[in-house]
Amino acid sequence: MRKPYVIGIDIGGQSTKAGVVDARGNILVQTTFDSRDIDTLQGYLDTLTETLNKLINSAQVGGKDNVGGIGIGAPNGNYYKGTIEDAPNLKWAKDAAGNTRVVYLKEDVEKAMGLPVVVTNDANAAAQGEMIYGAAKGMKNFIEITLGTGVGSGIVIDGKVVYGHDGFAGELGHTTSIRRTGRQCNCGKIGCLETYASAIGLARTARELLEIDPQRPSLLRSLTADDITSKDVAEAAAKGDELSVEVFAFTGRLLGEAFADFVAFSAPEAIVLFGGLAQAGDLIFEPTIRAMEDNLLSIWKGKVKVIPSQLPGSEAAILGSAALAWEL
């Protein structure tokens, strides 16, 4: 018989969130621990295990026996291998010399918890969550784009998240709509979508526009240029700040051009936008949709939806990872 609960875990650079979830997507209990000061893998696993055991007890679901498995979303998580590979933002995933190493997370957590574990990256987890609990409920073909510090993606075809030959499929933030003259990406490439359409990329666009014409008025000029965040730009744009609106228009244009190429690949029913920038509403959706439509083949014009995620913000990551665990 299928067990009635699963655990969803979201591993981030700063902290780890975990929750006990039922089949309808209700999070019974959840918790967070700060991982910034944990600098060894064993230290991390010990804290995680202790946290999960306490969490299961506090959920009062009859203990581990009623938990079907654990889904983990993590940076560079690999679905096939159950590993985290080359994740520069996780201090505990580095060796003593500070180099990234392969963390056999599935194996380690299964051993520690005695429950089956599935690992994927955060964007794939979000896509899985969107399909089971969110805006893509009932859809078989869609693309989830996560607009956060970076740009991630989870691609769903025929009702299944695409992992590809090696488990790393869906790195659409590192497709390059702008080459040569584009921005340097952390990944080493030039002009990746992520360097423009992420929160960091958008703030950088704002700084560039402020610099290009120092006489141009903008609400953003009251801030120190280096401190400007995407949130500041969104707030200024909401107040009608012309320069800030232009930042969103530029970002949306690049995003929409890229989306047209994604549609040519997998012909999705919808592209779902998840994360901070997606909350800017029309400011980002309107220019994105316009640029996508301008660049679509005629067979797709007016037919592909671009919609906001319906996963509840603070709980989305847990729900996404939990959604994976139902496959176990």
Place this chain on the structure above:
Amino acid sequence: MRKPYVIGIDIGGQSTKAGVVDARGNILVQTTFDSRDIDTLQGYLDTLTETLNKLINSAQVGGKDNVGGIGIGAPNGNYYKGTIEDAPNLKWAKDAAGNTRVVYLKEDVEKAMGLPVVVTNDANAAAQGEMIYGAAKGMKNFIEITLGTGVGSGIVIDGKVVYGHDGFAGELGHTTSIRRTGRQCNCGKIGCLETYASAIGLARTARELLEIDPQRPSLLRSLTADDITSKDVAEAAAKGDELSVEVFAFTGRLLGEAFADFVAFSAPEAIVLFGGLAQAGDLIFEPTIRAMEDNLLSIWKGKVKVIPSQLPGSEAAILGSAALAWEL
């Protein structure tokens, strides 16, 4: 019990090819008819039916009862709907006023032949054939790129050709690695991959290079510029003509840059090149692979094969369509 034979049909602008194929990919008999002078749908269907009935008789396989079904690869063929939509090069698929119309090919051929029919586009058929009989045998994740008059693609994920939400997935020839300053495509967009990496695009690049520097020597100067074909360029390049080698290098670079984005989408084990240009060997493979590698995320560097099709040229289209029919 599964029937021992299928029919594969390849519909092109000039002619239609059909063959009776066994499960090992042997074409028992095949035939071709010229369709250039057929200007009504009924006329086309009558000729096709007559041709197929003769073909089945000549194959001496015990008649229709031993044929499991018919697979058809056609321009703009739609797998879900069984239609051909908006195919400007098929005279018989237009109405009296010369406008393209929707042809309900599956329905019409099923009625005429009394056999189940499956329709897809030619690139998807090639991908299916490659997986069953060709270079992708045993692979679950690969991308077939057809380099012909246009650039087509068939994407295989988890052992299945991707059709997407509407049956039109895999139009990678119309992704746009070069925008704004790019070439005008027949589809109406600017800078589509097809305008550079097709046979026509490659010949155009040659003409452009000849024009830019009228003093530059080239074997191609013995030809009338407007008559230069991709085959001429390949022959000149094979003889060491520097300008022609540069044409292939340029074409390969754009192709390889595009491939890096395709890899970021579906993380394939291989990209298989099919069609005329693919036969240019190192001339096209070497610059393509170099550009792809330069643009891949580090997790994929050195890991994705770019290989030539192993479907026998003249029979590939029939085998590809036949491969589809085994699903019936």
